[in-house]
Amino acid sequence: xxxxxxGVAGVLATYFDGLYHSDTQRLAQVFHPKAQYVCxxxxxxxxxxxxxxxxxxxxxxxPASRGEVRRDEIVSVDFAGPVTAxxxxxxxxxxxxxxxxxxxxxxxxRWQVISKVFHYKEED
Numbered sequence: 001x002x003x004x005x006x007g008v009a010g011v012l013a014t015y016f017d018g019l020y021h022s023d024t025q026r027l028a029q030v031f032h033p034k035a036q037y038v039c040x041x042x043x044x045x046x047x048x049x050x051x052x053x054x055x056x057x058x059x060x061x062x063p064a065s066r067g068e069v070r071r072d073e074i075v076s077v078d079f080a081g082p083v084t085a086x087x088x089x090x091x092x093x094x095x096x097x098x099x100x101x102x103x104x105x106x107x108x109x110r111w112q113v114i115s116k117v118f119h120y121k122e123e124d
Contacts, residue, residue: 008077008104011111015102019091022062024054032105033072033114041119054107063093075099075100085111 011030018026028050031105037048048056072091079085083106091098103115 003093004079004082004085004106005077006107007106007111008087009074009085010106011104011113012074012087012089015113016070016089016091018057018091020062020068020072021064022057022060024057027054027057030113031116032107034116036117038115038117041121066094068092068094074100082106092123095123097123102108 014026015030017023017086018030031050031053033050033105035050035074036051037046037053039046072089073087075090077087084117085104085106087100087102087104089100098118098120100116100118102113104111104112106112
């Protein structure tokens with residue numbers, strides 16, 4: 001599965017780059033157009049599709065432009081089969097520390113994120 005891991009890791013690198021630079025062109029390479037974005041950290045459901053998520057990223061000042069030290073890592077990648085994977089990631093944007101659960105599918109010869117479910121906490 002090393003080739004599969006390499007493919008997923010490449011997508012995750014682009015994902016981290018997209019977040020760090022607030023670059024929706026990069027994120028559009030990663031997310032399937034029908035992907036879901038979900039969080040309940042504050043006790044209410046935050047659900048967005050990509051049409052709602054990308055404008056939020058576009059409006060955000062990027063961590064790169066603020067000179068933030070980049071803090072992102074792949075914690076784990078699991079494969080359910082040859083075309084389905086789950087990645088657990090850590091990253092930081094501003095004072096928020098995120099744990100992301102990304103579900104990926106391989107469709108049309110490439111890995112894509114079909115869902116992002118995450119939790120965050122404020123840094124001490």
